[in-house]
Amino acid sequence: MAEPQQELDQAQQAHQTLQEVSDALDSGRFVHVRRQLQDMEPEDIAHLLEASPRKSRDVLWQLTDPEDYGEILDELNEDVKDALVSQMPPEKLVEATEGMDTDDLAYVLRSLPDDVSKEILGQMDIADRHRVETALAYPEDTAGGIMNTDVTTIRGDVELDVVLRYLRMKGELPDVTDALYVIDEDSRLIGHLSLTTLITTQPDIQVCDVMDDADEAIPVDASDSDVASLFERRDWVSAPVVDENQHLVGRITIDDVVDIIREDAEHSMMSLAGMDDDEDTFAPVFQSTKRRSVWLGANVLAALAAASVSNMFEATLEQMAAIAVLMTIVPSMGGVAGNQTVALVIRGLALGHIGDSNKKELLLKEAAIGFLNGLVWACIIGGIVVVWKDDWLLGGIISAAMLTNLIVAGIAGVTIPIFLKKMNIDPALAGGMALTTITDVIGLSVFLGLATIFI
Structure with a gap:
């Protein structure tokens, strides 16, 4: 219990420090804030900067010891780092990067304008410049891009x-x-x-x-x-x-690998909502609006696809109100079941558990799970509808649609992430939306189609 309690104490301490610094800034006690910053570690200052609104962040950056700039920049997410770097004159950046490890320096230099990067590299000795240029020569998301060339x-x-x-x-x-x-x-x-x-x-x-x-x-x-x-x-x-x-x-x-694991976790979490994992929590309103509108636009297209299916069966919906009441159940169940499979497959792809040798077995397994779950919930939902609406035919129709959609959800939950991965599209970003669109369209089509034929 010691470690969780220690982590909780650290989190509470960080929150308390943020509040103290915020109160000191509001009251104009800048000397007090400067002294607090001098007693803090660079990674804690980075956390404080990311957790502060932009106006307070700019003031905190001015009060921070310039000797710590390099280590702090290395700890910041890209949006916050880029915003601070854009306000620094080249000579300050040169001073900030002195003594940094080559991998950390390469991380900072990648986001700088070319003329500033060249100026910084030009002021380094030949050996250090060669090491940094070696790291910069490799893509950022490869071993060469994250390695440190300082070896014994x-x-x-x-x-x-x-x-x-x-x-x-x-x-x-x-x-x-x-x-x-x-x-x-x-x-x-x-x-x-x-x-x-x-x-x-x-x-x-x-x-x-x-x-x-x-x-x-x-x-x-x-x-x-x-x-x-x-x-x-x-x-x-x-x-x-x-x-x-x-x-x-x-x-x-290992410290570089911990950063990778944390960034991958943040990326997966934010991608599920269609957001950039490096987005600044306190980014400008218009900047955040622009980024999120792209994802909202994609979701509008998916929603319109499902709505167009309902529109095709408008006459059926007008004739029987019970169908309109029940029509959301089938796509909703398919979406939940499919997203469970998508999450499992995305995790398997990230861990390297899924490849050409076993994807067929995984597909059959998830289809079987969809079939069994479909049988169970088709009986349950169908029974509820029969009792509720006193209509055996309607109960049978929704049961058939439920079974079909859960099988489709299991198959799509496996195939969509694998296909997106092959197309070099992030499954975490697009997999959930694609799956939901398919289960909505299939679920509504089967349910309303059967209702149109038999009722």
């Missing part, structure tokens, strides 16, 4: 005592270092030496005799979601990144 390498033909002397002379190691990477004369990765092995093994033994093989390196073009899955399954703290020729180009650490 050793040769395999030296003794451990030599390695220890080298590390003492070096004086420091990159953050989150749990292993040293062993390379050959062509900079190809041949293994890694854990710090535990280095410390606990006799110093006169050669590195090649105690190192682990390099069979767990990450390809530089691997997607960030695949990287996160590997870290989760293997319980890694860090991992090397190699190009197609096995040359060591960088490493990825």
